[in-house]
Amino acid sequence: MTTTEQKILEAARQVFLKKGMDGARMQEIANEAGINKALLHYYYRSKDKLFEAVFNEIFTQFITKISLVLLSDAPVKEKMSLFVDSFIDKIAANPFVPQFIIGEINRDPAIIKKMMQKSGFNPDMFVSLFGTQFKNLHFDVRHFIVSLLGLCIFPFAARPLIENVYFNNNSEAYDVFLFERKEYIKSMMLKFMEEE
Amino acid sequence: MTTTEQKILEAARQVFLKKGMDGARMQEIANEAGINKALLHYYYRSKDKLFEAVFNEIFTQFITKISLVLLSDAPVKEKMSLFVDSFIDKIAANPFVPQFIIGEINRDPAIIKKMMQKSGFNPDMFVSLFGTQFKNLHFDVRHFIVSLLGLCIFPFAARPLIENVYFNNNSEAYDVFLFERKEYIKSMMLKFMEEE
């Protein structure tokens, strides 16, 4: 059984994910949840508050996914492979998430601080933990992680464009491309990480 | 001397770039241009038309930049280096462009077709021309280009987040990071392209 509050959050999640804060309408969220608009304000006082709840949920989930694998103590190459596989699977299951997060942190950069402390993540944690794991390599940890994220996220965020240019808007063909992508990224990074 | 029409387009460009279609307000564009709001409708009938003009300008400029280097007949490794350097410089001079394009093509994927034909670019052109240039390598052209774009664009699109997590919101430090990025991407791709 799902409570009304959950139904609202789920509906808000769907609408906000697709349309973003600026494009979303309270009425549409209410319709999606199958309730009256006033009920949104009953449970979440304002559009801002409702959005914050949705963003927090999505952001926390996202950053948790990123950190879980990376904070494990597997060997770096193996860790990288694990990350690519699980991360791309995760995005494939929630394809709107990357573009949503990217859009909203650019709309309101201040939201990051708020979410970081709310979700209990400490920026230092990332730097130090990733750092100690990777320090034996001559790679720059930050560039390495940013590269990994960019390689995984970009094909989802820019999907409509790439799908048009390279796949003639064939959606199934693009799904195949996204599936192949895991192996491509892994082989690319492994070669880069080779010591010769 | 700049005409009112140009002033409007320039103002609209600034506002749309920062806030996107949904977040932009005609009044703000009018203020930015130092004119009356009705004048916007005099030159560009509607918000949609004005946005289309702005998007077309930005998109055409963007895709032209991408294609110019890639369509040259330089050797692939050299071409890749040229591309990374010039592309990152271009984005650094227009940091809002990537996020803007990504956001808007997701909001309205249909806009891509419209822009493609308006700007005279033919999708086939990319596939075939890139293809013939790269076909001697065992690399998948599409994955290769998507990787290159992701590596270059992502640090700009996700700047607020990365700047917070890795640079404690030190903007100058992040500019250095972006500058370093050119060399990092090039060395990464060169190693990947090596035949052993």
Added chain:
DNA sequence: AAATGGTTTAACTAAACGGTTAATTTTAAT
């Protein structure tokens, strides 16, 4: 100097928006 026609403005309109209110229904405790 009167008329013309493109340009610009202030004032206005209608619709959409986020949010409120007051009343009604449902739920749960006594």
Added chain:
DNA sequence: ATTAAAATTAACCGTTTAGTTAAACCATTT
């Protein structure tokens, strides 16, 4: 069964929004 609290709704409110209108401006032409 009665009552209080929680949940839900319809109607409404004030504001904001894109877009319109009619008149004023201003340089050229007649």
